[in-house]
Amino acid sequence: MAIDQQSAPPSPGPTLAHRRVQRMLATVGGFAITLLLTFLGLLAITFFIGRVIPIDPVLAVVGDRATQAQYDAARIAMGLDLPLWQQFISYVGKVFSGDLGMSVSTGRPVIEDLSRFFPATFEMATLGILIGCVIGIPLGVTAAARQGSWIDQIIRVVGLLGYSVPAFWLGLVGLALFYARLRWVGGPGRLDIFYDGLVSPVTGMILIDSLLQGEIDIFWNAVSHIILPAAVLGFFSLAYIARMTRSFMLDQLSQEFVTTARVKGVPERVVIWRHAFNPIRVPLITVVGLSYAGLLEGSVMIETVFSWPGIGNYLTTALLNADMNAVLGSTLVIGAVFIVINKVSDVLYRVLDPRAR
Numbered sequence: 001m002a003i004d005q006q007s008a009p010p011s012p013g014p015t016l017a018h019r020r021v022q023r024m025l026a027t028v029g030g031f032a033i034t035l036l037l038t039f040l041g042l043l044a045i046t047f048f049i050g051r052v053i054p055i056d057p058v059l060a061v062v063g064d065r066a067t068q069a070q071y072d073a074a075r076i077a078m079g080l081d082l083p084l085w086q087q088f089i090s091y092v093g094k095v096f097s098g099d100l101g102m103s104v105s106t107g108r109p110v111i112e113d114l115s116r117f118f119p120a121t122f123e124m125a126t127l128g129i130l131i132g133c134v135i136g137i138p139l140g141v142t143a144a145a146r147q148g149s150w151i152d153q154i155i156r157v158v159g160l161l162g163y164s165v166p167a168f169w170l171g172l173v174g175l176a177l178f179y180a181r182l183r184w185v186g187g188p189g190r191l192d193i194f195y196d197g198l199v200s201p202v203t204g205m206i207l208i209d210s211l212l213q214g215e216i217d218i219f220w221n222a223v224s225h226i227i228l229p230a231a232v233l234g235f236f237s238l239a240y241i242a243r244m245t246r247s248f249m250l251d252q253l254s255q256e257f258v259t260t261a262r263v264k265g266v267p268e269r270v271v272i273w274r275h276a277f278n279p280i281r282v283p284l285i286t287v288v289g290l291s292y293a294g295l296l297e298g299s300v301m302i303e304t305v306f307s308w309p310g311i312g313n314y315l316t317t318a319l320l321n322a323d324m325n326a327v328l329g330s331t332l333v334i335g336a337v338f339i340v341i342n343k344v345s346d347v348l349y350r351v352l353d354p355r356a357r
């Protein structure tokens with residue numbers, strides 16, 4: 001028995017598990033290093049922008065009537081008398097510690113302002129991208145499946161309008177028609193004025209916070225206010241998503257495996273949605289991710305038209321007031337959002353496509 005136990009081959013289980021753990025740690029470590037290096041590059045770009053823009057941050061703080069002694073004291077206190085490389089190291093250290101400086105416009109820390117304004121943009125952009133995906137993807141698939149038909153032509157015209165119509169014009173027309181004339185939706189802002197302040201901020205997103213606190217009336221009031229700006233954003237995203245989906249589907253529908261499936265008598269619905277649509281899910285992730293990031297970054301005009309208290313409106317006010325801390329902080333957050341969305345897209349790409357693993 002002892003001889004049999006000694007001659008028995010070792011179990012490969014722990015070795016395989018150890019290798020899997022090593023691969024997982026290597027993947028996570030590589031992802032973290034890439035994310036860190038990309039973020040450091042973003043910090044370098046924002047720091048360079050802050051030094052190139054012809055706005056004196058010291059003058060924005062002390063004002064035009066400050067004496068030279070006051071100006072010099074403020075410049076030293078802000079660390080602008082140090083060499084450029086020391087300023088950059090100090091800037092990186094403050095960012096990683098959560099210090100983005102004080103906002104001249106609001107008199108509050110920039111990180112506090114961003115925590116108040118960014119959720120509003122995130123909420124509106126998320127609803128917009130959901131509208132774009134739910135409507136845009138089926139439109140693109142339908143246009144490709146019926147290429148050259150009148151349905152295809154209408155969908156292509158809708159996509160062209162999404163690229164051509166100015167966002168502010170569409171927002172103003174929407175307000176004039178659906179709010180001022182038909183009274184189907186709420187007006188500018190996130191809530192009616194008599195609901196303002198009744199919901200305690202938890203996530204910063206009024207739809208979620210009102211549901212968490214059982215304020216159903218406030219929830220529906222918030223829905224009436226957000227639906228129109230989200231629909232305008234969703235229209236621009238669905239135009240891009242529908243166009244790209246149509247292009248991807250046309251390429252797949254011309255492949256031999258689709259022709260073979262049709263010859264074998266496979267139902268057309270199965271051919272389109274299973275055989276042709278499944279391979280385009282991976283490139284669609286990148287399209288949706290880029291569109292989502294664009295909505296988070298490019299909603300400045302929509303927020304201005306609808307008086308939406310988001311990061312776009314905050315950034316515009318900061319630029320007008322030469323508030324460089326707020327400008328750089330907003331730019332940093334927007335850039336970080338792009339980085340995170342791109343990395344999430346890469347992860348989903350690997351999950352859905354075994355060839356990328």
